[in-house]
Amino acid sequence: MVELFIMEYLTVLYMMMAFLFMDSRYSRRRTIFIVSCVTLLLMAAVAVLYRSVDLDTAFWTYAMTIHIPLILLFFSLSRFRGWRLIFQQLSVVLFCTLIHHGAALFYYLSGSRFWVMVLSYAVLSAGVIWFLIRFLRPLFFQILLQLHRGWWLICLVMATYYIIAVYLVPGYAGFDPGGTFLKPAIGLLMLEVYSILMFYFTSIRKESEARHDAQLSALQLSALQSRREAVKAAEDAIRTERHDLRHRLQTVAELVSRGDTDAALDFLDAAQRRLDEQKAIRWCRPPVLDAVFSSYFGQAQNQGISVEAKIALPDVLPVDEGELAIVLANALENAIHANLALPQEQRCIRCKMVANPGVMLEIANPCARDVVFDIDGLPTARQEGHGLGVQSISAFCRKNGAVCQFDQTGGWFRMQMVL
Numbered sequence: 001m002v003e004l005f006i007m008e009y010l011t012v013l014y015m016m017m018a019f020l021f022m023d024s025r026y027s028r029r030r031t032i033f034i035v036s037c038v039t040l041l042l043m044a045a046v047a048v049l050y051r052s053v054d055l056d057t058a059f060w061t062y063a064m065t066i067h068i069p070l071i072l073l074f075f076s077l078s079r080f081r082g083w084r085l086i087f088q089q090l091s092v093v094l095f096c097t098l099i100h101h102g103a104a105l106f107y108y109l110s111g112s113r114f115w116v117m118v119l120s121y122a123v124l125s126a127g128v129i130w131f132l133i134r135f136l137r138p139l140f141f142q143i144l145l146q147l148h149r150g151w152w153l154i155c156l157v158m159a160t161y162y163i164i165a166v167y168l169v170p171g172y173a174g175f176d177p178g179g180t181f182l183k184p185a186i187g188l189l190m191l192e193v194y195s196i197l198m199f200y201f202t203s204i205r206k207e208s209e210a211r212h213d214a215q216l217s218a219l220q221l222s223a224l225q226s227r228r229e230a231v232k233a234a235e236d237a238i239r240t241e242r243h244d245l246r247h248r249l250q251t252v253a254e255l256v257s258r259g260d261t262d263a264a265l266d267f268l269d270a271a272q273r274r275l276d277e278q279k280a281i282r283w284c285r286p287p288v289l290d291a292v293f294s295s296y297f298g299q300a301q302n303q304g305i306s307v308e309a310k311i312a313l314p315d316v317l318p319v320d321e322g323e324l325a326i327v328l329a330n331a332l333e334n335a336i337h338a339n340l341a342l343p344q345e346q347r348c349i350r351c352k353m354v355a356n357p358g359v360m361l362e363i364a365n366p367c368a369r370d371v372v373f374d375i376d377g378l379p380t381a382r383q384e385g386h387g388l389g390v391q392s393i394s395a396f397c398r399k400n401g402a403v404c405q406f407d408q409t410g411g412w413f414r415m416q417m418v419l
Helices: 002-021 028-052 055-077 083-109 114-146 151-168 177-257 261-277 287-302 321-339 388-400
Strands: 306-312 348-354 360-366 403-409 412-418
Touching (some): 002 055, 002 083, 028 055, 055 083, 083 151, 114 177, 114 388, 287 306, 287 321, 321 348, 388 403
Parallel strands (some): 306 348
Antiparallel strands (some): 403 412
């Protein structure tokens, strides 16, 4: 019965690890329900396998009995595809195998005491799960989004360890001396390789954060410079109008002295309209967002794109203003580029943003051709190197728990986001 306990415990452990390493496309509740159902089915299959065949066959076929359904589960639930999905699967196998081989080593050294095995499994599992949740999982999901090349080589190294540890090294950990000592030793070597890999991932994250900070600084500088130039232009125009004020007053006085009050009023109205046209528009209270709106709306108008904006935001927002500014900049830049493919009379950007009851944003623009969406509902890029703006918006939503939706109806492309 010790063998059955090992296989059943590893089955539960595999599914727990799968849940931790999986970035599911579905809600948390639905994902837990699916993983729980699959776990129960696999535990039943393992029990049938244990009672139907001899011990050697059961151990030999156990890995495939668990890992093939695990691959199918990842494929059906995970947001990722290709080599990144395989890396998720192999990471689950690695940590579960390390826990198993460690517990088996303590079990063997204790003289095959069952309580030592149970205690070893519990302590090692708790420690590894804590490490995954506290440190590795956030880094893991971030790197899956940022690293786009080299996954096949990483998977090749991890798959080599899997084949060696499970099928090529003779003996069973915890029962045979060779397998009990050799498999944990190989596992430690693989753990060192994985540690180097995590160091590499950390350096990628730091580089990405540095690029993000540089992008944010450049965006803030560019937007504030645009705002400064707009304010300076308005001040120059007002200074000119003030200089001409004496002449206009003389003209109005002459018209009034002649009794032509209607002409005098029309002249004053025209002067007032010229002053109103020179006012610098303040789109919202948060200064960085206001500068972004001013900069990109100005770019749009310079390209002959009409702008319809309704914005109502308080001084303080529930998210980082700089990160939200990058989202707006990416969305508005995409909208401007889409408009440039249209005749000038059809160009338009509609922007609505409010803060109550929550921050809600909608940016819409007409588009010249149909937009292709991927399985997650994100618009796909038609050219290599494009689509980074959508990835940035998606990363912001994942970090801040926002809901973002893209759609195309009636020739209009819309991005809607709710925080």
